Amino acid sequence: MAYKDEQLSEEKVFKDPVHRYVHVRDRVIWDLIGTPEFQRLRRITQLGTTSITFHGAEHSRFNHSLGVYEIVRRIIWNFKDQAYWNPEQRLLCLCAALLHDLGHGPFSHSFEKVFKLDHEHFTQQIILGDTEIHKILEKVRTGFSQDVADVIGKTYADKLVVSLISSQIDADRMDYLQRDAYYTGVSYGHFDMERILRVMRPMEDQVVIKSTGMHAVEDYIMSRYQMYWQVYFHPVSRSAEVILTKTFQRAKYLYEQNYPFKLEPLHFISFFNGKVNLKDYLKLDEAIVYYYFQLWQEEEDAILRDLCERFLNRRLFKYIEFNPNQMMDVWMELHALFRAVEIDPDYYLVVDSSSDLPYDFYRPGEEEERLPIHLLMPNQELKELSRQSDIVEAISGKKRTDHKLYFPLDVLEQKKDVPEVKRILAILAG
Incomplete structure (x- = not known):
């Protein structure tokens, strides 16, 4: 039996x-x-600094990846007798689903921003x-690994396969919305996934939804909207992320200035130098950070x-609403x-x-254009x-x-008798 067909x-x-x-x-x-x-x-958390706000949110990229695999496995099972579905793509879809987040680094997006990295590239x-x-x-x-990489990079020729992993209604989003809602303890991310899976249909270039499932998709989109603004963009989590990024x-900066660290930061040197190789990347996880x-x-x-002590002990920055387009004079002062x-x-x-x-x-033609979700009408016509x-x-x-201005109120209050600090506090108080 060929390895690709071998069953446990x-x-x-x-x-x-x-x-x-x-x-x-x-x-x-x-x-x-x-x-x-x-x-x-297992050593890369799914939500980074969100556990600072929602203490249960300590789940990992490992269990999210298993969840995405499981959703794709169930979708494929439902597709097995459908037109347009090529059963030869089954294992490719499962592998891409399982491995889609393989390249995430510690604290994911904060880490990428500072060191100008791209987790999909490392995946x-x-x-x-x-x-x-x-x-x-x-x-x-031979060449199967390239096909898996192409699916994750959204360049694979069969766009139906790509859409299972990366689209506006894909297995990745369906898992992380429900999983993140579960671990944060909120109700926003829950939607009727069972219904959506039942009404998904494969087409030539993408997955479509039977029109009878439209309301389940509406619920999914609103769940995503609520999760982003109530959980993912929570201002307290963002405060922790600001401190993490600044750390x-x-x-x-200190490394570039030849600062004498008490212990040489060996795990970070290639990142500081902008010459990250795969071996160094794989060695770095959140335990090391x-x-x-x-x-x-x-x-x-x-x-x-100070920044490290703040991050480790949850001594966060305070914040105010701030519109950079209207408050540049305030910012400069x-x-x-x-x-x-x-x-x-x-x-x-x-x-x-x-x-x-x-x-x-x-x-069409716009940067980062997104294919829409299509409904399959009773007459087999597709409607956006x-x-x-x-x-x-x-x-x-x-x-x-949404814009926020973050600052250390505790430090300012220690100097509140200084005239300049009095002016700062007056400005921040609005």
């Missing part, structure tokens, strides 16, 4: 709080889960590089020491006042912006979702952006 002698199951069970029968999938590269995802590097993952995929057939920036943050609390540099009282505004006066587009329709749904039409193409 007994089905393996993972108990899962969202899907009840994750089922594995393919030897390939089981072997991939057991690799060091995939096991590393592809892990799949194509000298790794256990690559060896397993190439045992399926990385300060450590990088916490280790260095603990050490850096004892450093001579006051800013690095605050910047000057912070410098006057020897509080470095580069680290302690930070504007953070969050924006989201809950649903977009097809606008927002043309049929008043709810979705109301939010289609509307990008909401």
